[in-house]
């Protein structure tokens with residue numbers, strides 16, 4: 001398997017180094033390559049997703065991605081900002097299905113922002129559409145008739161875009177508790193009404209899955225009131241982005257949530273759900289576990305290697321059960337020490 005490592009910006013290289021240690025400890029036959037992406041690529045080449053990086057990504061079986069984003073480039077033209085690199089990879093590679101699992105690891109009951117007994121029930125999967133919505137609609141600024149500046153971002157979803165993500169979500173639910181909650185804002189948005197109508201149509205193919213619908217504002221509330229009610233949640237790009245960051249604190253830290261971004265085939269991009277965390281970059285205190293768990297998802301989904309994926313997940317669970325904690329979980333272990341702890345369990 002050919003894996004492209006794209007470390008990116010901020011804490012990206014720090015957490016990527018720990019995932020590489022874990023990969024090395026598994027002794028798998030893989031070919032690794034690296035390329036510049038995000039602010040690091042913009043600085044070196046003038047573009048956040050240089051053609052060489054995109055070509056390497058297209059040729060890879062899987063991409064392990066750190067994070068992009070650097071406040072130094074927050075005011076450059078939007079199409080040259082670091083974040084365009086991850087958006088570009090998602091659209092160029094057709095990575096439309098973003099799987100973001102959230103489950104409470106044993107021992108982290110008191111680390112959740114929720115009461116321990118509420119947090120203990122969390123085992124959910126957010127299936128987020130990744131190629132559409134306001135992120136990819138027409139956008140710009142214009143001047144209104146009264147001379148005021150106005151910004152706009154068009155929200156839209158086509159029927160086929162909703163249909164394909166709905167199928168992914170229903171299939172995921174079939175492999176879990178067979179409950180699917182579609183989250184939208186159909187009481188206000190036409191985009192959401194079409195979303196809901198199409199999800200209901202697709203449901204006819206999955207009579208074994210119980211489908212419910214929830215407005216996104218209620219979903220945000222229910223996620224902290226009673227997160228145990230959710231099995232699989234399917235939603236659009238923007239709502240899924242927000243709800244998954246929220247879900248991360250329900251299980252203790254954003255430094256724990258991994259993700260897989262999948263196309264129709266086996267190729268995928270795997271990354272933590274968090275960003276480049278400029279506030280802690282360079283301090284050696286970022287939690288590398290979301291990155292390491294993203295490697296597990298890579299081996300499972302693109303590598304078909306369930307055994308190695310499970311080994312990594314078990315090792316991470318063991319490390320947390322042993323009380324290893326970084327600053328995000330109220331402890332004092334640094335990034336490298338946490339990576340070493342996972343490796344030591346794997347070697348043990």
Ligand SMILES: NC(=O)C1=CN([C@@H]2O[C@H](COP(=O)(O)OP(=O)(O)OC[C@H]3O[C@@H](n4cnc5c(N)ncnc54)[C@H](O)[C@@H]3O)[C@@H](O)[C@H]2O)C=CC1
Pocket residue numbers: 011066067068069070071083086254255256271273274275276277278279280285286287288290328
């Ligand atoms: N896929 C990507 O590459 C993403 C990139 N970004 C970019 O990242 C930059 C920073 O964005 P923020 O809104 O601050 O979100 P962020 O997710 O980078 O950070 C939010 C907060 O969580 C903390 N945090 C994040 N990851 C952590 C980890 N592994 N361990 C411990 N603490 C962690 C940070 O220190 C910060 O306080 C921006 O440029 C943004 O556009 C944001 C989200 C996704």
Ligand SMILES: CC(C)CC(=O)C(=O)O
Pocket residue numbers: 083086087241273274275
């Ligand atoms: C373009 C990214 C910065 C969006 C994001 O926050 C995410 O995918 O989690």
Ligand SMILES: [Mg+2]
Pocket residue numbers: 241242245273274
């Ligand atoms: Mg996000």
